[in-house]
Amino acid sequence: MTLALEHYLVLSAVLFTIGLYGALTRRNAIIILMCIELMMNAVNITMVAFSRYIVPTLLTGQVFAIFIIVVAAAEVAVGVAIILAIYRGVQDIDITKVDLMKW
Amino acid sequence: MGLVISFWLFGAVAILAAMGVVFLKNIFHAALSLILCLLMVAGLYVTLSADFLAAVQVLIYVGAISVLIILAIMMTREFQRGSPGNRLQTPAFVVAILFLGVLVYALTATTWPISGAAPIEPTTDALAFKLLGKDGFVLPVQIAAVLLLSAVLGAIVIAREK
Numbered sequence: 148m149t150l151a152l153e154h155y156l157v158l159s160a161v162l163f164t165i166g167l168y169g170a171l172t173r174r175n176a177i178i179i180l181m182c183i184e185l186m187m188n189a190v191n192i193t194m195v196a197f198s199r200y201i202v203p204t205l206l207t208g209q210v211f212a213i214f215i216i217v218v219a220a221a222e223v224a225v226g227v228a229i230i231l232a233i234y235r236g237v238q239d240i241d242i243t244k245v246d247l248m249k250w
Numbered sequence: 251m252g253l254v255i256s257f258w259l260f261g262a263v264a265i266l267a268a269m270g271v272v273f274l275k276n277i278f279h280a281a282l283s284l285i286l287c288l289l290m291v292a293g294l295y296v297t298l299s300a301d302f303l304a305a306v307q308v309l310i311y312v313g314a315i316s317v318l319i320i321l322a323i324m325m326t327r328e329f330q331r332g333s334p335g336n337r338l339q340t341p342a343f344v345v346a347i348l349f350l351g352v353l354v355y356a357l358t359a360t361t362w363p364i365s366g367a368a369p370i371e372p373t374t375d376a377l378a379f380k381l382l383g384k385d386g387f388v389l390p391v392q393i394a395a396v397l398l399l400s401a402v403l404g405a406i407v408i409a410r411e412k
Contacts, residue, residue: 150257152364155298156357158261162268162287164350169272171342172335177277177322181284184315185268188291191303199298201362203369206380209300210387213377216310217394221401223315227322228405234326235411243336 155196163189176230176240180223187219257297264290275332277323285316299369302377 166185173179191212198208234240237247267290270283288311295304370376381387 148254150254150297152362153358154257154261155294157354158265158294160350160353160357161265164346164353165265165268165272167349168342168346171345172339173272174334174336175277175331177319177326178271178280178333180322181271181280181319184284184311184319185271185287188288188311191307192291192294195295195298195300195303199300199369200364203365203367206370206373206376209303209373209377210380212300212303213306213381214387214390214394216306217398220310220315221397223318224401224405225408227318228409230322231325231409240326241331241334 152196152200155192155200159189159192159196162186162192174241174243176233176242176245179242180226180230183226184219184223187215191215253297256293260290260293260297263287264294277333278320280333281316281320281323284319285312288312288316299371299373301372302374 163186166182166189169182169185170179173182194208194212194215196208198206198212202208230240233245237245239245264287267283267287271280271287274280274283288307292304292307292312295301295307379386381391
């Protein structure tokens with residue numbers, strides 16, 4: 148048995164769904180940030196798998212994956228800063244209790 | 251054959267670790283589980299012959315991002331409360347399963363234009379030409395630098411004590 152593109156695509160779909168479920172159901176803001184990281188990694192696996200199996204000599208998917216990693220790093224830095232600012236303001240990072248902007 | 255075994259091994263551990271991130275009660279254990287999952291993804295990159303990306307994954311995700319997340323856990327002291335769920339458990343589960351079903355169906359029903367060519371190994375040289383060479387991604391690289399700088403400045407401004 149050999150590996151095909153579909154193996155990687157289904158694996159990353161499963162990882163993405165787990166991250167989605169976590170981001171929808173957890174109440175701790177840090178766990179939600181971690182679930183978003185999981186989803187980004189699932190997308191990265193898809194990018195690299197497409198790059199490997201469809202354009203193996205062009206590497207375009209790997210370049211996209213590098214840019215996704217850059218954006219993810221920026222996103223985590225700003226996300227952690229926002230979580231710390233919220234924690235300083237309301238002494239809590241339970242997102243069901245952070246409802247200042249909810250009408 | 252070794253490739254197949256390592257794919258199933260890395261894939262299975264990655265999925266278990268991802269489940270751990272969502273379902274573990276202790277936030278710190280969830281963060282460690284996330285680190286394990288990111289390491290397994292680096293292993294998957296190796297099976298896809300993306301050596302440079304595997305190294306970048308270990309450096310940035312396992313090295314830097316996980317440190318940031320653990321730092322955030324330390325500074326918010328939410329340990330005792332664990333990782334509670336909200337009222338959306340059942341609808342979110344249904345949505346996630348439906349989404350997974352549609353995704354897997356679409357992915358397996360499509361015939362992809364698979365190319366049989368051998369992949370480039372090692373990828374470092376080729377990636378450098380692709381990113382910085384002629385007709386490459388030079389402008390996006392510059393924009394990424396500006397994005398990182400503004401993100402760092404924004405993080406400092408937001409998180410600074412008044």
